[in-house]
Every structure is written in structure tokens, then in C-alpha cells.
Amino acid sequence: MSKPRIAVVVGSTREARFADVPTAWIAKLAAERGDLDVEVLDLRDYPLPFFDEVASSAWVPSKNEVAQKWQKKVAEFDGFIFITGEYNRGPSAVLKNALDYAYTEWNRKPAAFVGYGGVGGARAIEQLRLNAVELQMAPVRAAVHIVWADYAAIKEGKPIADFPHIVAAAGDMLGQLSWWAQALKAARGSDAAVAKAA
Numbered sequence: 001m002s003k004p005r006i007a008v009v010v011g012s013t014r015e016a017r018f019a020d021v022p023t024a025w026i027a028k029l030a031a032e033r034g035d036l037d038v039e040v041l042d043l044r045d046y047p048l049p050f051f052d053e054v055a056s057s058a059w060v061p062s063k064n065e066v067a068q069k070w071q072k073k074v075a076e077f078d079g080f081i082f083i084t085g086e087y088n089r090g091p092s093a094v095l096k097n098a099l100d101y102a103y104t105e106w107n108r109k110p111a112a113f114v115g116y117g118g119v120g121g122a123r124a125i126e127q128l129r130l131n132a133v134e135l136q137m138a139p140v141r142a143a144v145h146i147v148w149a150d151y152a153a154i155k156e157g158k159p160i161a162d163f164p165h166i167v168a169a170a171g172d173m174l175g176q177l178s179w180w181a182q183a184l185k186a187a188r189g190s191d192a193a194v195a196k197a198a
Helices: 020-032 065-075 093-100 118-134 148-155 164-197
Strands: 005-010 037-042 079-084 110-116 144-146
Touching: 005 020, 020 037, 020 079, 020 110, 020 144, 020 164, 079 118, 079 164, 093 118, 110 118, 110 164, 118 144, 144 148, 144 164
Parallel strands: 005 037, 005 079, 079 110, 110 144
Antiparallel strands: none
């Protein structure tokens, strides 16, 4: 079986975003494991309008061409790492919107999270976990939380790799993501084989 394909989804499109720093770090760390095929998926490349379809793509095909492109890209992956800041105790609107513009493409795939900001993005991540469950994803337990003190030092140029507690959390998260990505990829393959034989 080929290595699971993992998308690192950059959950901010702001010009002055911090998200690029943890994105580059976690993508490199995940790729270095050797058991995951990693690609960065930047929402700036998918300028989705605020959700404006007749219904979820679970029920009605999307008409918007960018949405169709987004859905096709999401379908290529076996799992996801979402990079999220925390905005008023939740994730960014652009990330929630991107989640809403797909449905079946997320199903039966694991989701992991790297958060930053107030309490390390924990409240944003908790909301995203609920969204992931509704999208029939399998959110992993471990997450990376970059709290304000670490965030400030990293913004000043200190490498994330210099924070042992962040690196340890990332190791736990990536281990869980890899296990679930491989298990669910095999299960989806088994389902497809059964459906084909029927």
C-alpha cells in the first residue's frame, strides 16, 4: 500500500498571517517521518466565496468552479493537518468556510490540528473537532498548541524546534495521524473492493 497522502491546510489567508511558520515546520517534520506523503494546501489558492450554494455538496453538486476545484483537491488526500489561529474563541471564518464547501471528500479520513494564539488555539481546535466529526472525519486526540509566550518568541525568530514541549506534542500527533491515515485508507480500499465486486 502506498504512503498516505496528507494535506497541511493553511487556515488563514491574511496578508500578515503567522500560519506560514507552523505550516512549514509541521510539513517538514511530517515528511521527515518517511511514512507520510505531505503537501501544503493553501486556502489563498482557493478563493472560495462565503458559502452560497443551494445545499451542502453532500446533497447537491456545487456550482461554483472554485468550490469544484477545492473538492477535487481535497479528495486526493488520505488525511489532514489543519493549521489554525484562534479568533474570538473559534477558528478563522475562511477555514470553516473551506470545510463547509466539501463533504464526501472529507469522509473517513483523519484530522489533526496545530493551533496558535489564545490558549494555544485550543478553543478553535475544539470547534474544529466537532466540525470534523460532522464531516465524518476521525479527529486525533493529540494536537499542537502554540501558546502566547511561545508564539511571541517564535515571531521574534526563535525556531519552533527549540521548544521541546511543542516538538513532543507534534510527535504524538503525527504518530496518531499516521496510524489512523493508514488504517482508514485500508478500510476505504476494502469498501471500494466490496462495492466493485457487488
